[in-house]
Amino acid sequence: MLTSIFLNVIANISILTTASYILVKLIPKKKIYTISLSQRLWMIGLSGVTSSLLMLFSVKLPENVILDFRHVILILLVYYFGSSVSFPIAVLMAVLRLLWGINPSSIRTASIYIVLGLVLPYVCKKLMKWFNRYAILLMLNAICVSTIALNLFLLYDNLLLSTFICLSVLLLSSSVVIAVTLFIEDLIRMRSLFLKEQERAKMDYLTGLYNMREFNKKWQSIAANDSVRTTAFMMLDIDHFKCINDKYGHANGNFILRQLATILKVGAPDSELVYRVGGEEFCLILNNLPYTEQKKIAEKVRANVASKEFLLENGAGINMTISIGLAASTQKKDMKNLFRLADRCLYKAKNQGRNRVIGATLESE
Known part of the structure; x- marks a missing residue:
């Protein structure tokens, strides 16, 4: 028993x-x-x-x-x-x-x-x-x-x-x-x-933003998502960032990158759609917004960065600017060409004097 x-x-x-x-x-x-x-x-x-x-x-x-x-x-x-x-x-x-x-x-x-x-x-x-x-x-x-x-x-x-x-x-x-x-x-x-x-x-170890790998996955999911009717890439780059690193050191450069990441998350319509895609390059994805609204968001982010005093590790402050390339898709979601267009717009913003937004749509190219 x-x-x-x-x-x-x-x-x-x-x-x-x-x-x-x-x-x-x-x-x-x-x-x-x-x-x-x-x-x-x-x-x-x-x-x-x-x-x-x-x-x-x-x-x-x-x-x-x-x-x-x-x-x-x-x-x-x-x-x-x-x-x-x-x-x-x-x-x-x-x-x-x-x-x-x-x-x-x-x-x-x-x-x-x-x-x-x-x-x-x-x-x-x-x-x-x-x-x-x-x-x-x-x-x-x-x-x-x-x-x-x-x-x-x-x-x-x-x-x-x-x-x-x-x-x-x-x-x-x-x-x-x-x-x-x-x-x-x-x-x-x-x-x-x-x-x-x-x-x-998925995360960038320095800024806490999503990284390039997650960015690639996201754009693939957007391309397949019928609920996303229009989308845009807002590609931005810190102006003269190499000079900042050379003058203040890489530790301060990293400190500034983290502060910029916070500004971008606060300024983005969706804080989950902010990515660090390179050393000092970031990208925001803007879904289901008209092109005029996308440009307003890009300009607002640029102005916020230009007006902010960024702190160094010793407590001192410096000012810096960013250049933004905005590429929008108003009719079709060709994500690879959209990314290339955003990169070209960023390059134009740099060449035209920096601290500005240059935008374009795929359909106008």
């Missing part, structure tokens, strides 16, 4: 761990995300399969009572995904229990699961104000085991036996909850590290 219980516990842990791994994999690899309807359905389906497998490895007791760790699935879903996923699972668990045979024990168990599906999300939300995740999950587990104890007492009318069984279930299930939660948290931590590394690969 003890050997059978031990093997069933091991099987339950293995099944729950595997299901947890798949559930974490279903979470979108994004810093900010929402669970889509299809992902919720996958989670519900996976949880239903997991529940059925756990029932196969349950401990059989008199009066058609079966004990396993199905409730652990429920409390994990309540904690990590909320009622939108956990309540449908609770209903599914109730149905699955009835499919294994309709009797007083199964009817009461099915009813308990539905009640838990309604109550646990509310309790979890309240506990989050006061306790850490492990304490919360252990408390939710204790609530579930208490309902099991009540069911057993009503069936056996034996307080001592019911208490002994439920204390055993509480100790075992608490160990399982801790083990599975540690596994899930490790997976989530690894996922978070992956996202951070992925984000670093």
Whole structure:
């Protein structure tokens, strides 16, 4: 008997761990995300399969009572995904229990699961104000085991036996909850590290702006995006930046680049569409704006930079200017030619005296 219980516990842990791994994999690899309807359905389906497998490895007791760790699935879903996923699972668990045979024990168990599906999300939300995740999950587990104890007492009318069984279930299930939660948290931590590394690969280490590689990816996505009707590249370059580096040193040059990056992010319609594409070259993408508005934005950025005093590391201030080449596409999105046109416009701005905006449209070329 003890050997059978031990093997069933091991099987339950293995099944729950595997299901947890798949559930974490279903979470979108994004810093900010929402669970889509299809992902919720996958989670519900996976949880239903997991529940059925756990029932196969349950401990059989008199009066058609079966004990396993199905409730652990429920409390994990309540904690990590909320009622939108956990309540449908609770209903599914109730149905699955009835499919294994309709009797007083199964009817009461099915009813308990539905009640838990309604109550646990509310309790979890309240506990989050006061306790850490492990304490919360252990408390939710204790609530579930208490309902099991009540069911057993009503069936056996034996307080001592019911208490002994439920204390055993509480100790075992608490160990399982801790083990599975540690596994899930490790997976989530690894996922978070992956996202951070992925984000670093997109970023320019000095300014914190997106880099040239991300810029290339973005223009490819814009070309394929029908919701972007018009687009423009605003290419800019610091005037006489080599002289600044030579006179004040590269450390001060880097300090100035970081200050300029902040100005560009503040002045851009979308701070996510600002890129460092070279040493002192930056590019802003302007989507779904008329050409006149694009030129106003470019001129405003140029004027802001010209009027600002840039600080050096010793606290002294210097003034500098930028030249801007603006290339717009008003009818077609030929991104490669748009980039070349922006570069040519920037070159013209440099040749015509710097500290100015030169703009053109693809259609006028």
